[in-house]
Amino acid sequence: MADTTETPxxxxxxxxxxxxxxxxxxxxxxxxxxxxxxxxxxVYEEAERDWKGWWSRQAKELLDWFEEPTEVLDDSxxxxxxxxxxxxxxxxxxxxxxHVDAGKGDKVAFHWRGEEGEERDVTYADxxxxxxxxxxxxxxxxVQKGDVxxxxxxMIPEVVVAMLACARIGAPHNVVFGGFSATxxxxxxEFSEAKALVTVDGARxxxxxxxxxxxxxxxxxxxxxxxxIIVIQSTGAGCDMQDGRDVWYHxxxxxxxxxxxxxxxxxxHPLYILYTSGSTAKPKGILHTTGGYLTGxxxxxxxxxxxxxxxxxxxxxxxxxxxxxxxxxxxxPLLNGATSVMWEGAPDYPSRDxxxxxxxxxxxxxxxxxxxxxxxxxxxxxxxxxxxxLSSLRLLGTVGEPINPKAWLWYHLVIGGSRCPVVDTWWQxxxxxxxxxxxxxxxxxxxxxxxxxxxxxxxxxxxxxGKPIERGQGLLVIRRPWPSMLRTLYKEEDRFIETYFDKxxxxxxxxxxxxxxxxDGYFWIIGRxxxxxxxxxxxxxxxxxxxAIVSHRKVAESAVIGQSDEDTGQSICAxxxxxxxxxxxxxxxxxxxxxxxxxxxxxxxxxxRIIWAGDLPKTRSGKIMRRLLRDIAEGRELGDVTxxxxxxxxxxxxxxxxxxxxxxx
Ligand code: WT7
Numbered sequence: 186m187a188d189t190t191e192t193p194x195x196x197x198x199x200x201x202x203x204x205x206x207x208x209x210x211x212x213x214x215x216x217x218x219x220x221x222x223x224x225x226x227x228v229y230e231e232a233e234r235d236w237k238g239w240w241s242r243q244a245k246e247l248l249d250w251f252e253e254p255t256e257v258l259d260d261s262x263x264x265x266x267x268x269x270x271x272x273x274x275x276x277x278x279x280x281x282x283x284h285v286d287a288g289k290g291d292k293v294a295f296h297w298r299g300e301e302g303e304e305r306d307v308t309y310a311d312x313x314x315x316x317x318x319x320x321x322x323x324x325x326x327x328v329q330k331g332d333v334x335x336x337x338x339x340m341i342p343e344v345v346v347a348m349l350a351c352a353r354i355g356a357p358h359n360v361v362f363g364g365f366s367a368t369x370x371x372x373x374x375e376f377s378e379a380k381a382l383v384t385v386d387g388a389r390x391x392x393x394x395x396x397x398x399x400x401x402x403x404x405x406x407x408x409x410x411x412x413x414i415i416v417i418q419s420t421g422a423g424c425d426m427q428d429g430r431d432v433w434y435h436x437x438x439x440x441x442x443x444x445x446x447x448x449x450x451x452x453x454h455p456l457y458i459l460y461t462s463g464s465t466a467k468p469k470g471i472l473h474t475t476g477g478y479l480t481g482x483x484x485x486x487x488x489x490x491x492x493x494x495x496x497x498x499x500x501x502x503x504x505x506x507x508x509x510x511x512x513x514x515x516x517x518p519l520l521n522g523a524t525s526v527m528w529e530g531a532p533d534y535p536s537r538d539x540x541x542x543x544x545x546x547x548x549x550x551x552x553x554x555x556x557x558x559x560x561x562x563x564x565x566x567x568x569x570x571x572x573x574x575l576s577s578l579r580l581l582g583t584v585g586e587p588i589n590p591k592a593w594l595w596y597h598l599v600i601g602g603s604r605c606p607v608v609d610t611w612w613q614x615x616x617x618x619x620x621x622x623x624x625x626x627x628x629x630x631x632x633x634x635x636x637x638x639x640x641x642x643x644x645x646x647x648x649x650x651g652k653p654i655e656r657g658q659g660l661l662v663i664r665r666p667w668p669s670m671l672r673t674l675y676k677e678e679d680r681f682i683e684t685y686f687d688k689x690x691x692x693x694x695x696x697x698x699x700x701x702x703x704x705d706g707y708f709w710i711i712g713r714x715x716x717x718x719x720x721x722x723x724x725x726x727x728x729x730x731x732x733a734i735v736s737h738r739k740v741a742e743s744a745v746i747g748q749s750d751e752d753t754g755q756s757i758c759a760x761x762x763x764x765x766x767x768x769x770x771x772x773x774x775x776x777x778x779x780x781x782x783x784x785x786x787x788x789x790x791x792x793x794r795i796i797w798a799g800d801l802p803k804t805r806s807g808k809i810m811r812r813l814l815r816d817i818a819e820g821r822e823l824g825d826v827t828x829x830x831x832x833x834x835x836x837x838x839x840x841x842x843x844x845x846x847x848x849x850x
Contacts, residue, residue, distance in 0.1 A: 192567070192598065192599055194567040194568050195568075198567050198599070205594045205597075205598065210629050211631075211632070212629050213625060213628070217604070217625065217626060218627075220626075222488060222492075222493075222626065223488055224626040225627070228627070229637075231640075233640075233641075236641045236665065238257070239640065239641045240257065240484075241254075241269075243483070243484040243641075243668075244269055247480065247484060248274065248479055248480065248520070249278065249283050250272050251273040251274060252273040252449070253272060254270065254271050254452060255271055257269065260666060263686075264685065264691050264692075264694070265672070265673070266670065267452075268477030268668045269477060272452040273449040273450065273451060274449070274452055274475055274476050274479070275353065275449060276349070276479055277352045277447055279520050280349055280519035280520055281309055281313040281316060281519065284522045289309055289522060290313070291308050291310060292308060293307065293308055294307055294309050294523075294524065294525065295342055295345070296498070296525070297341070297342050298526070298528050298529065300389045300534060300535070305342065307342045309522075312345065312349065312519075315346045316346050316445075317443060317445040318441045318442070318443060319347065319350040319434075319437075319441070320351075321442045321443075322350075322415075322437040322441040323350060323354060323356065324354060325437065325440070326381060326413050326432070326437070327413075328356050330354060330450075331356065331455075332356045333356065333378060333380060333458065334351045334356050334358050334379060334380065334381045334383065335358075335361065335370070335373065335374045335379040335381065335382035336351075336361070337363065337370050337385075337401065338360075338363070338383060338384060339363045339385060339388040339419070340363075340527060340528065340530075341385075341529060344360075345515055345527075348505075348511075348515055349519075352456060352457075353445060355448045357457050357458055358458075359373060359374070359457065359458045359459070359460070359470075360457070360459060361460070362506025362507055362787075363397075364787045364789050365786065366400075366787045367397075367400040367401050368784060369785070369786055370382075370401060370404065371404040371405055371408065373468065373470075374405070375410070376468075376676070377460075377470060377675060380413070381411070381413040381414070382401070382411060383414075383417065384398060384414060384416060385397050385416065385417045385419040385420070386398050386417070386419055386423070386424045387419060387422030387424070388419065389420060389529065389530070391531055391533075391534040392534065392535075394422050398414075398416055398425075399424055399425070402425060412430070413430060413431070413432060414427070414431045415432055415433075415437065416431060416433055417434040450475055451475075452474065452477065453475070453477075453672070454475050455474055456474055457511065458470045458471065458472055459473070459614055461614040461615075462717055462724045463717065463726055464684075464726065464728065465726065468726070468729070469674045470675030470676065471675075472675050473617050473671060474672050477667075477669055479516065480668045481618035481667065481668045482512045482516045482669060485512075485517070485618045485622070486513060486521055486523075487517075488624060488639075489619050489624065489625070489639070490551050490553070490582065490625075491551075491580055496550070497524070498577070499523050499550065499551040499553075500528075500543070500544070500549045500551065501514045501518070501525070501554075502532075503553070508613070508614040508617070509585065526543060528543060532558055532562070533565075537569055538570065540558075540562075541570045541572070541573035541575060544575050544578060545573040545575065550577055550580065551581075551582070552582065553582035553584065553610075555721065556583050556588040556592055556722070556754065557586065557752070557754055559583065559588070559592045559600075562599075562600075563592060563595050570599055570600055571599075575600060576602065578605055580625055581596055581605045581606070581607045581608070582607070582610055583608070584610045584619075585722030586719050586721075586754040587633070587709075587710050587754070588633060590633045593607060593632035593633060597632075606623065606625035606626075607630060607632075608625055608630075609622070609633075613696070614724070615670070615685070616663075616671075618669040619639060620639060620644065620667070621635040621708050622636065622637075622639055623635075623636045623637070624640075631707060634703070634707045634709045635709075635710055637706065637707065637708065642665075643663055644661060644662070644663055645661075646660065646661060646662075646700050646701065647659050647689070651689040654702065656704060658701040660696070660699060660700070661696040661700040661710070662695055663694040663696065664692070664693055697717065698713055698714065699712060699713075712755075713747075716728055716811070718746075718747030719754055719755050720753050720754065720755055720756055721754065723790075725790050727744075727745040727746060727811070728745075729786060730759065730782060730786065730790055731743045731745045731759075732785075733790075734761060734781060734782065736781055736785065737778055739767070739770070740761055740763060740764065740778070741763060741764045742761075742762040742801060743760065743761045743762070744760045744798075744809045744814055745757060745758070745759045745760075746815045746818060747815075748793075748818045748819065756792075756793040757792040758793065758794040759778070759792040759796070761778065761796070761797060762797075762798050762800060768799055769797045778795060779791045779795075794845065797841070798834075798838055798841070799837060800831070801834065802834050802838070803829075804828045804830060805828065805830045810828070813826065813829070813835060814838070818842060
């Protein structure tokens with residue numbers, strides 16, 4: 186039954202929300218707690234007493250090894266850690282074969298729904314059949330253990346097949362989010378020296394078709410390392426096929442042998458590379474390996490989401506192209522034998538209640554999404570979810586950015602009918618798996634706080650010198666290695682050390698986030714301290730956007746900052762100086778700049794605001810002072826200006842920003 190009587194809308198909702206804003210703590214609902222997998226807080230002490238032993242137990246309980254590891258952690262050469270190093274394992278075997286062997290072949294792995302409402306149920310046996318054939322097809326093309334395979338595919342079941350086929354033969358995959366432009370794909374294929382790329386003819390985007398293969402062709406032509414492009418016929422949009430390089434997925438799969446035994450791989454064999462934005466314009470290739478990564482995602486997926494694989498329908502509404510999709514759409518759920526929902530489209534197509542229709546239709550029990558989506562739903566109104574029966578939901582999760590208490594409460598009240606615990610999970614592409622999170626049957630939650638490190642995991646807040654700050658704001662660090670941690674930056678070992686292990690030494694992982702610890706030891710994540718911006722949970726580098734902007738021939742210089750945004754968390758604000766004597770650009774240049782960014786990175790990176798600047802604030806040595814730009818964009822008092830070369834620049838800019846903000850409001 187829909188809980189419409191319990192879930193207020195309109196003014197009653199506003200009233201209820203403002204009452205709840207006074208409530209600081211939420212206990213796990215009794216009904217939930219009683220049935221939770223973990224309900225005894227002693228799990229934290231138990232894990233702490235022998236953290237290596239605890240992780241080792243997870244590895245053995247949750248995974249099947251061809252050869253069980255005898256060694257847990259090799260920490261003889263920090264920060265190059267090895268987990269379960271003498272074990273042999275295969276990710277696709279653990280995700281598929283062992284469930285099918287246990288008689289669960291007919292179980293649905295994914296209830297897929299396409300943009301136009303069509304549905305496809307994909308079982309564990311279906312996946313195993315397709316993965317084996319595609320793995321053989323890859324081998325037939327000459328892809329070998331250790332070769333990198335790129336994947337640029339939208340949210341269709343074949344993307345899972347492609348990832349697991351790579352894992353089966355030990356070819357690390359390199360997935361690129363479908364929202365990235367073909368230029369970004371090329372760059373990532375080049376950096377990783379990918380031998381093959383799996384893509385689609387076209388992708389559906391809110392009723393239209395994007396010609397993906399054609400865009401790929403326009404940018405991939407002369408890349409010598411890329412020997413094959415494998416095209417999945419997804420939309421039927423026609424595309425050119427280059428002789429000797431391009432093959433149709435359905436044709437090579439048709440010709441391939443049925444059986445492909447899983448390769449017994451070393452635990453430290455690379456599972457995948459995933460590029461993410463850093464402080465410079467060049468994206469970082471985060472490298473994850475097999476045994477430790479699988480241990481981390483299996484354990485967190487099971488216990489953070491309290492997964493009961495024989496009862497639950499689970500839905501992570503992210504895209505497979507981000508780490509959330511890797512860990513909590515593909516690997517975590519499949520390792521745990523879950524039934525998931527996979528949704529091809531956007532939250533507002535064909536209508537703004539499509540998510541709630543999906544929850545009702547598939548009787549979703551566990552929903553995991555980003556705060557940005559929740560803020561959009563709040564804006565669209567509680568009437569839309571109220572039209573649907575959401576009573577199947579029993580647990581809600583969020584990820585990707587700080588969640589403001591009001592959005593947390595709205596989620597809890599309107600979507601969760603006040604009966605679902607909310608787990609705000611903090612982690613990163615680098616950490617591979619959830620690190621700071623409530624355990625839903627144990628933890629008292631506080632809206633806006635990710636609460637405490639997962640059992641066996643550490644986190645700390647320190648000052649600039651690395652000294653712990655017991656209460657108050659500082660820098661977030663992780664003190665101990667954890668199984669799913671990144672192993673290096675692909676082909677950039679020095680940068681790996683420099684980025685994460687220079688600031689506080691080889692044994693302390695520098696996160697790049699500011700955080701605060703409260704009187705109960707709860708963590709409150711504040712945001713990035715480096716030049717990384719988080720737009721709708723999408724991670725972007727200011728340097729990357731700047732370099733796209735200055736590629737416009739009329740642009741002399743640009744400084745990009747992240748600005749607080751009530752919808753998207755942060756938004757991109759670009760200060761732009763034009764060549765020559767031109768002071769102000771016009772709408773045409775503005776549009777051209779946005780197109781440049783869309784073309785170089787992706788549409789989601791386009792600046793929301795462009796501010797024409799006669800000059801940019803710089804230090805005497807010529808460094809742009811982004812900190813001051815952030816201050817004026819947020820309407821704050823300017824911080825320390827003593828190193829500023831020309832104070833007049835700031836006065837001029839402040840006037841401009843004020844003018845723009847008045848226009849906007
Ligand atoms: C950055 C990592 C984790 C998968 C999606 C993003 C921010 C992530 C939270 C949270 C506050 C969060 C951090 C982090 N972030 N989760 N629950 N509360 N901030 O992965 O693209 O690697 O981004 O996202 O700033 O460093 P990512």
